[in-house]
Amino acid sequence: MILENAQPSKQYKVMPIMISLLTAGFIGMFSETALNIALTDLMKELHITPATVQWLTTGYLLVLGILVPVSGLLLQWFTTRQLFIVSLAFSIIGTLIAALAPSFPFLLAARIVQALGTGLLLPLMFNTILVIFPPHKRGAxxxxxxxxxxxxxxxxxxxxxxVLEHLNWHWIFWISLPFLVLALLFGIAYMQNVSDITKPKIDVLSIILSTIGFGGIVFGFSNAGEGSDGWSSPTVIGSLTVGAIALILFSIRQLTMKQPMMNLRAFRYPMFVLGVVIVFICMMVILSTMLLLPMYLQSGLMLTAFTSGLILLPGGILNGFMSPVTGRLFDKYGPKWLVIPGFVITATALSFFSNINGASTALLIVALHTCLMIGISMIMMPAQTNGLNQLPPEFYPDGTAIMNTLQQMAGAIGTAVAVSIMAAGQKNYMSTVKNPNDPSAYSHALIAGVQHAFIFAMIVAVIGLISAFFMKRVKVNHS
Known part of the structure; x- marks a missing residue:
């Protein structure tokens, strides 16, 4: 009965739908990471501190943490076309505001509007894939x-x-804008409605608890990584406590409702749970590494932003091209024999990263980053797809919402813990320096802190490796 939804050749024009989603997703992810390397320029031009500029990332994560949990409900209330058009509209408006932004408050507002678009698009993308592709083609x-x-x-x-070498940071957004407009026009012309609209009852209390819970956790961890008081800050302790209590109440309410906003009964499926855990670990490693390496390259090795970007380019490109390969291998052999070697490669690369120093060559960093990205590509997609495959189709919106929500939390937690460990390592190093005012002492201290943070990332990867041994291939037989 429900397998009808998985037969795209009879019902859906798969290629136009994929082009629409992938174009929008590409520009969304591009503008997110492109801005990260411009933070130093933004601090100088807008006369703001590092703690203030970090709100461009924190605010973005906070909106995702609040909106993505509600996405499962939205997917059942609005059509695919409606959600796609609204998400692109938010992305276009946010990008236009950012391109024109004369001050930090305008830029922060733009980031929040952009996050609304991304928060709608990501769950929509994964849910659509689950509907229009049969299980044996989902890996690819x-x-x-x-x-x-x-x-x-x-x-x-x-x-x-x-861009920053020849123009200013506004052009990051001006260049993205026409591609978003094209994606919207293409989607209006070709996007089809693929999901069933059931319009479940809206429970206001669940939305409030979800907003306070996920928002509080993301806000608390983000501030722990940025604030001067770190984990002892009353704001951090208060946010995490309130968030945790709200999440417990939210979970209890979802499990006792006939029509929950986010159906946590998806956690009854063991491979879904294991997939969530592995994806969570993977996101912690990815986002903490994406934070640590640019800081090491720019402040430790004193390289320019452009050179740092070039060093990270080969690994990122190879990771991207590996994804379709691992997808086809997953369809043929299942997840276990991809995920276990992937974690071995990842943990090994991170162990080498924990020994980098001021004399490490750019070639070594390129090689290690490339190995890390190959490992990540072998883990992320197989674990995610295998987990979602075990869910019955009626759980797809909830499964994608849970996966995407926990990815945002993993990002906040991973970066916060990495920054805290790095700061502690810096502080310990500086306490042993005879002349703290020596300009070279700061870069050596930062490298020592980065080494400590990579040890944390390696331990997380080893935990993921142990988890991977329990993974089994899901045989899909939804009827």
């Missing part, structure tokens, strides 16, 4: 999405560095 489809999602962050920093 997810691999194609992986190519786009990983290729955009790969070229984002390099492109941004090039």
């Amino acid at each position: 489809a997810m691999g194609t999405i992986g190519l786009v999602i990983m290729f955009a962050p790969a070229i984002g920093p390099t492109f941004s560095g090039l």
Whole structure:
């Protein structure tokens, strides 16, 4: 009965739908990472501190943390076309505001509007893939999405560095804008409605608890990584406490409702749970590494933003091209024999990263980053697809919402812990320096802090490796 939804050749024009989603997803991910390498320029031009400029990332994550959990409900209330058009409209408006932004408050507002677009698009993209592709082709489809999602962050920093050398940061958004408009026009022309509209009852209390819970956790962890007081800050402790209590109440309410906003009964499926855990670990490693390496390259090795972007480019591009390959291998052999070697490669690369120093060559960093990205490409998509495959079709909106929500939380947690460990390592190093005012002491201290943070990332990867041994291939038989 429900397998009818998985027969795209009879019902859906798969290629136009994929082009619409992938174009929009590419530009969304591109503008996100392209801005990261411009933060130093923004601090100088807008006369703001590092703690203030970080709100461009924190605010973005916060909106995603609040909106993505509600996406499962939205997918059942509005058509695919409606959600796609609204998400692109938010992305276009946010990008236009950012391109014109004369001050930090305008730029922050633009980032929040952009996040509304991304928060709607990501769950829509994964849910649509689950509906229009049969299970035996989902690996290749997810691999194609992986190519786009990983290729955009790969070229984002390099492109941004090039733009900043010749133009200003506004042009990062001006260049993105026409592509978003084209994606919207293409989607209006070709996007089809693929999901069933059931219009479940809207539970206001669930939305409030979800907003406070996920928002509080993301806000708390983000501030722990940015604030001067770190984990002892009353704001951090208060946010995490309130967020945790709200999440517990939210979970209890979802499990006792006949029509929950986010159906947590998806956690009854063991391979879905394992997929969520592995994707969570993977996102912690990816986002903490994406934060640590540019800081090491620019402040430790004293390289320019453009050069740093070039060093990270080969690994990111190879990761993107590996995604379709791992997708096809997943369809043929299942997840286990991709995920286990992937974690071995990832943990090994991170162990070498924990020993980098001021004398490390750019070639070594390129090689290690490339190995890390190959490992990540072998883990992320197979674990995610295998987990979602175990869910019955009526759980697809909830499964994608859970996966995407926890990815945002993993990003906040991973970066916060990495920054805290790095700061502690810096502080310990500076306490042993005879002359703290020596200019070289700061770069050596930062490298020591980065080494400590990579040890944390390696431990997380080893935990993921142990988890991977429990993975089994899901045989899909939804009837």
